[in-house]
Each structure stands twice: as structure tokens, then as C-alpha cells.
Amino acid sequence: MRYKTLALALPLVFGLTALVVPGPGGQEQSTNHKSSSSKTHRKVIDTNHFPIVAFSAVEPADSERRARGEKHNKSNWNVDPDAPSDSTVVVDSVDVSLPAFPVDQTAAVVIGTITDARAYLSNDKTGVYSVFSVLIQEVLKTPGSLAVGRLVEAEREGGRVKFPSGRVHLYMVSEQDMPRVGGRYLLFLTNTNSESVFEILTGYELREASVYALDDLPKPRSYENTTPTNFLNELRMTLAEPTLDVLHYSATLEPDIAAKSVKGTVRIRFSTESQEAEFNCGDLTIDSVRLAGAALKFSVADHRLLVSLPAEPRGVREIEIDFHGSPRRGIRFFPDRQQVYTIFSTSQWMVCVDDPADKATLTFKLILPATLTPIANGRLVSQRELPDQKRVSEWEQRTPIPTYVFGFAAGPFHVVKEKRRNVELQYLATNYTPQQVRRIFRDTPDMLDFFEDRAGVKYADRTYTQVLAAGGVEQEMSSFTALKESYGKQLLDNEQDLWLAAHEFAHQWWGNMVTCRDWNHFWLNEGTATFMAAAYLEHRFGRAAYLREIETYRANYEKVRAAGKDKSLVFPDWLSPTREDRTLVYDKGAYVLHLLREEMGERAFWNGLRLFTRRHFGKSVVTSDFVSAMEEANGKSLKEFFSKWVYLQP
Ligand SMILES: [Zn+2]
Numbered sequence: 001m002r003y004k005t006l007a008l009a010l011p012l013v014f015g016l017t018a019l020v021v022p023g024p025g026g027q028e029q030s031t032n033h034k035s036s037s038s039k040t041h042r043k044v045i046d047t048n049h050f051p052i053v054a055f056s057a058v059e060p061a062d063s064e065r066r067a068r069g070e071k072h073n074k075s076n077w078n079v080d081p082d083a084p085s086d087s088t089v090v091v092d093s094v095d096v097s098l099p100a101f102p103v104d105q106t107a108a109v110v111i112g113t114i115t116d117a118r119a120y121l122s123n124d125k126t127g128v129y130s131v132f133s134v135l136i137q138e139v140l141k142t143p144g145s146l147a148v149g150r151l152v153e154a155e156r157e158g159g160r161v162k163f164p165s166g167r168v169h170l171y172m173v174s175e176q177d178m179p180r181v182g183g184r185y186l187l188f189l190t191n192t193n194s195e196s197v198f199e200i201l202t203g204y205e206l207r208e209a210s211v212y213a214l215d216d217l218p219k220p221r222s223y224e225n226t227t228p229t230n231f232l233n234e235l236r237m238t239l240a241e242p243t244l245d246v247l248h249y250s251a252t253l254e255p256d257i258a259a260k261s262v263k264g265t266v267r268i269r270f271s272t273e274s275q276e277a278e279f280n281c282g283d284l285t286i287d288s289v290r291l292a293g294a295a296l297k298f299s300v301a302d303h304r305l306l307v308s309l310p311a312e313p314r315g316v317r318e319i320e321i322d323f324h325g326s327p328r329r330g331i332r333f334f335p336d337r338q339q340v341y342t343i344f345s346t347s348q349w350m351v352c353v354d355d356p357a358d359k360a361t362l363t364f365k366l367i368l369p370a371t372l373t374p375i376a377n378g379r380l381v382s383q384r385e386l387p388d389q390k391r392v393s394e395w396e397q398r399t400p401i402p403t404y405v406f407g408f409a410a411g412p413f414h415v416v417k418e419k420r421r422n423v424e425l426q427y428l429a430t431n432y433t434p435q436q437v438r439r440i441f442r443d444t445p446d447m448l449d450f451f452e453d454r455a456g457v458k459y460a461d462r463t464y465t466q467v468l469a470a471g472g473v474e475q476e477m478s479s480f481t482a483l484k485e486s487y488g489k490q491l492l493d494n495e496q497d498l499w500l501a502a503h504e505f506a507h508q509w510w511g512n513m514v515t516c517r518d519w520n521h522f523w524l525n526e527g528t529a530t531f532m533a534a535a536y537l538e539h540r541f542g543r544a545a546y547l548r549e550i551e552t553y554r555a556n557y558e559k560v561r562a563a564g565k566d567k568s569l570v571f572p573d574w575l576s577p578t579r580e581d582r583t584l585v586y587d588k589g590a591y592v593l594h595l596l597r598e599e600m601g602e603r604a605f606w607n608g609l610r611l612f613t614r615r616h617f618g619k620s621v622v623t624s625d626f627v628s629a630m631e632e633a634n635g636k637s638l639k640e641f642f643s644k645w646v647y648l649q650p
Contacts, residue, residue: 106201108189109141110134111232115151117181131155132200134187143191154189156200180205186232206232229572244272246353246360247316249406252392253350254367257340260333262349263324271316274309280347280354281305284325291319305351321351334470337430338372339411341467341482343475344404352403357517357620359400367392368410373428375465376408377401377478397478399460399618402515407477409467420445423459426480429468432488440488441466443498443540447505450539451532455509456610457617464508466501474500476507496541499533499549506532514613517620519574524621527569527589534590550594556587568648570623592645599641600634608633 330348378397538546
């Protein structure tokens with residue numbers, strides 16, 4: 001199986017060091033305290049980082065500064081060269097909730113280096129005002145006057161002050177409030193009343209491995225464990241416009257099993273404000289692109305189809321794309337067995353958007369020899385005979401799903417059916433007798449009950465189909481799963497060998513319906529399905545069977561850890577995952593869920609999983625969504641647990 005390699009945005013969640021300063025009454029005041037369970041460690045910051053200028057009295061040092069603003073009555077600010085500079089800053093490790101990016105209020109968003117910084121204390125002795133020179137390295141949003149290489153002046157309020165007695169002699173400037181000279185920052189700037197001077201609304205220091213917020217704003221948003229790269233990806237995504245959102249695909253596909261090729265047409269309904277639309281197209285050849293019958297200009301580069309759209313109408317549009325090709329992956333052909341099935345990389349056999357966060361509905365027509373039994377996503381709505389002993393079958397997938405679980409399988413299968421309440425269970429196979437097929441899949445109805453109970457959400461479709469297909473396949477798709485044929489024999493030999501069937505069935509909830517927003521959070525799909533397979537074995541065969549699985553996960557993870565290859569379960573990118581990375585996502589992910597279950601206890605854990613699943617059913621998730629639901633069910637913070645096991649924080 002191959003996974004998508006687009007670098008998408010990460011949800012950013014990081015634990016920060018926040019400032020604690022002695023307040024006026026001598027008590028410590030935390031600037032942010034979301035969690036009361038955090039550990040306290042103190043250190044004294046080297047105040048040489050902070051070019052704090054002490055306060056004296058009256059005259060402004062700088063007439064230009066006087067003109068600038070009202071906020072702190074800056075005309076009263078000045079420098080006292082005699083004031084002591086024994087500032088101390090006490091830093092405490094607590095949770096910090098960061099704001100959503102205040103993009104709307106900004107004139108500019110830039111990345112730059114602070115080349116000079118000066119701080120001033122307000123005359124009323126309550127605030128610190130600082131001025132910075134910023135050398136711009138990248139402009140993400142501009143009012144027009146900013147460019148790379150330009151040196152701009154920016155200012156901001158910030159800092160805290162302590163007045164022990166009488167004369168002011170101790171100034172507290174927080175690490176968050178005061179950008180550091182030489183530091184690389186992402187800054188959200190707004191214009192002040194002077195065109196060439198900007199005010200820093202908020203900012204983030206981009207260090208090698210971490211991102212530090214300058215401060216917090218209203219509407220907090222949590223971030224943890226991020227790197228500057230991920231952080232900036234998130235921001236670029238936030239700023240990126242316009243985006244494209246696919247609403248519906250309507251495809252007709254004719255695979256040629258003998259020739260190992262496909263040809264087809266897909267109508268894609270999508271919304272965009274842009275005049276260009278981009279789709280993934282694998283190695284397919286694009287024959288034509290049309291809008292309302294009229295040909296559109298397009299180009300193909302790097303497995304992407306770029307379509308030029310007319311200026312009007314804007315908003316929702318529908319284009320039609322003809323394509324053909326001989327895909328080398330994403331679909332497997334077995335001419336001697338008359339079988340074909342898809343496997344994960346949908347854009348290899350049908351033009352689409354690969355992004356797992358862009359869920360869409362699907363109408364799918366499949367043309368194949370009439371002798372073959374096909375299966376695809378959703379509900380089979382019609383079958384019609386065509387000339388040349390062919391047949392067209394049509395399915396409707398009415399719940400939006402990610403495109404990587406779009407798919408189909410076909411072969412000379414015979415079909416065994418049974419019903420569990422209102423869900424039809426189908427088993428497709430060739431080399432097994434109907435009696436054997438029933439034995440192989442005898443636990444499927446019970447799995448349906450179990451997963452519905454543990455998810456707190458009913459199975460989303462009317463049918464669930466398991467196909468025993470040629471080759472080594474183990475692939476979930478929406479409303480069906482393709483399993484390697486040999487797995488049937490394994491189950492006939494050992495009825496306890498249910499792991500694979502349970503894992504793939506679990507994906508119908510965790511993965512297909514509650515979907516990782518991008519592949520960096522893939523552990524939410526795979527770790528959960530892997531854990532749920534063990535949980536099913538426990539339900540079916542008892543605690544010992546469960547613990548055996550967990551021990552396997554632990555041992556697999558332990559090997560990776562011992563090799564020094566342990567990582568955060570939230571990946572900075574999933575561009576070229578190693579074998580160890582996959583072990584982490586599957587085995588460590590599942591093992592961590594087991595540990596979380598131990599930590600939270602039965603009731604809270606399963607309530608949390610149900611809350612998570614119900615709340616995000618049909619949606620896309622990031623790890624912080626999972627953390628929130630589990631903490632809610634737990635009634636108290638799980639920060640330490642997730643820091644240690646998921647984010648791999650010391
Ligand atoms: Zn899986």
C-alpha cells in the first residue's frame with residue numbers, strides 16, 4: 001500500500017514554557033494556566049537577552065516616538081542610564097493556549113529576523129513598550145509595501161513590571177513578550193498610524209525544533225509538539241486562497257483486465273473562487289476537460305491536472321474529464337483470475353483530489369464483463385446489460401467519504417449473504433465453498449455489534465462486503481474490504497485468527513468516517529484500528545488473547561525504540577515513511593491506546609472513545625481532537641500521558 005505524500009497542514013499543538021512573574025502582591029501569577037496539573041520548574045532567564053532599558057522620569061528620548069501613539073502615553077517614556085538592570089524573569093512550565101492566527105486583523109504576515117530591539121517602561125509604571133527592527137525574509141501577506149530584504153520597524157506593548165518599594169528598580173519582561181535579537185520570527189503585523197511602522201499583533205519565534213508564542217490572545221487555540229516547518233505549513237494553509245472543495249464525483253469507469261488498463265469519465269462538482277482548479281491524476285492520460293460541454297484548457301505536470309476555469313460563473317462548478325491509462329499502482333489486475341481491485345491510491349485510476357480531508361459523495365458506474373461480480377462503495381442502485389456481454393453497475397455513495405477509500409473489486413466471485421438487523425453482510429470468494437465462506441466470516445455479525453457499541457455510532461452503510469481476492473491484499477474501502485484469499489484458509493485453520501478482519505472492519509468507523517485530516521495524524525486511523533482488533537479479540541476470546549496482541553504491539557514498538565527510532569505519533573511529515581515509522585503508527589499507536597485505557601480505566605476510556613467517534617463521525621480529525629475527547633471523558637488533564645506517549649516530550 002502506498003500512502004499519499006502531499007505535505008499538508010499539521011494541526012499544531014505544542015506545549016510551551018510560559019511566563020510566571022511575581023505580581024504586585026508578591027504572589028506568582030501565571031500568564032496562562034489552562035492546566036493545573038503541570039509540573040513546576042523554575043529557572044532564571046539570562047536577562048542579557050532582553051535589552052531592557054530602565055526608567056527615569058520625564059522627557060522623551062526620542063521625539064519621533066512621541067508622535068507615535070497613545071497606548072502608553074509614550075511621550076512620557078524615557079531611559080534612565082543609572083537604573084539598576086538586575087531584572088529577573090521566572091519561567092514556569094505550564095500549558096499555554098495560543099490564539100488562532102489573527103490573520104483578518106493583520107496588514108502583513110512576515111517571517112523575519114529581529115536585528116535590533118529596545119524596550120521602554122511607561123511613565124505610569126505599568127507597562128513596557130518595545131521597538132524592533134525586522135529584516136524580512138519571507139512575506140506571507142502584505143499590504144503592498146513589504147518585500148523580502150526590507151528592514152521595517154515594528155513596535156509592541158508587552159512586559160510586566162514590579163515595584164518592590166519606592167523607586168522602580170526591577171523590570172519584568174517576559175520571554176513571550178519580548179522578541180529576541182537574532183531570533184527568527186513569524187510576525188503578524190498591523191499598520192500603526194505611521195505607514196512605515198507596524199505594530200506586532202502577535203508572533204512566534206521559530207527555533208530549530210520548536211515554536212514559541214510571543215503571547216496569547218483571546219480565543220485560545222492549543223498547539224503542541226510542532227516544528228517551524230509544520231507551523232508554517234499550517235499558516236500557509238490558513239492564508240492560502242482560494243481553496244478547492246470537491247462536493248461530488250460522478251464517474252464511469254471501464255477497466256480492461258486483460259490489458260491492465262482503464263478508461264473513464266469523471267464529472268467533478270466542486271466549489272472554488274479561483275480560476276484554476278487542480279486535481280491529482282496519477283499517471284493517467286487526460287483526453288479532454290469540459291465545462292457544460294465546452295472544452296477547457298488544461299495541463300498536466302507532476303501527476304496533477306491543472307484546469308483553467310472561465311471567470312463566470314464562480315462558486316460551484318462541474319467539469320467533466322475524460323481519461324485513460326495503464327496504472328502501475330492504485331489498482332491491481334489479475335488477468336488469469338479475471339480479477340481486478342483498487343488499492344488506496346484512487347487518483348491512479350480516476351482523476352480526483354487525494355487530500356483525505358476533502359470528503360465527497362460519489363456516483364460510480366463500472367463497466368465489466370457480465371460474467372463478473374463487482375462491488376463498490378455505497379448502495380448498488382442499478383445493473384444494466386450492454387452489448388458485447390458487458391454490464392454496467394451503478395452505486396451511490398451518499399455519505400461524503402475520503403477519496404482514498406473510493407474503490408471497487410470484481411471477479412468471478414460467488415456471493416454469500418446474511419443480515420444483521422438492517423445491515424446486509426456479503427462475502428465474495430472464488431476458491432471456497434459457500435459453507436467454508438460462512439465459516440470464514442462467521443464472526444462478522446458479532447464484530448458489527450461490537451464496533452457499533454464501542455464506537456457509539458451505527459455502521460454508516462446498508463451493506464458491508466468482504467472480498468477474498470487474488471494477491472496479497474489487505475485493504476479497507478468504504479463499505480467493503482478486500483482481503484487476501486489465503487486469509488480464508490488461515491481462518492479455517494485457526495478460528496482465532498480474526499485480527500485482520502477485525503482491523504479492516506474497524507476502519508469503517510476509524511479511518512473511513514473519522515478520518516485523519518492529513519497523513520501526519522495517520523496513527524488515528526491505523527493505531528485505532530489496530531487497537532480495536534485487539535479489543536475485539538478480547539471480547540471474543542478473553543483477556544489473555546487481548547494481552548497477547550498488546551504484547552506483540554509493545555514488542556514491535558520496543559524494537560523501534562531500542563534502535564533509537566522512536567518518534568512522536570504526530571509526524572512532521574509523511575513524505576517517505578520508513579518501516580519503523582509504520583510500526584510506530586500501527587503498533588505503538590495501538591499500544592499507547594492500551595496504556596491510555598489502563599490510565600483512564602474502563603468506563604472513562606470507552607466513554608472517551610465514543611465521544612471522540614460520535615463528535616467527529618463523518619469529519620476529519622487531528623490528534624488534539626482525540627486528546628480533547630479523552631480528557632473530557634477523563635474529567636481531568638491527560639497532558640502528561642499524551643506528552644510522554646504520543647508527543648514524545650520529555
Ligand atoms: Zn489499517
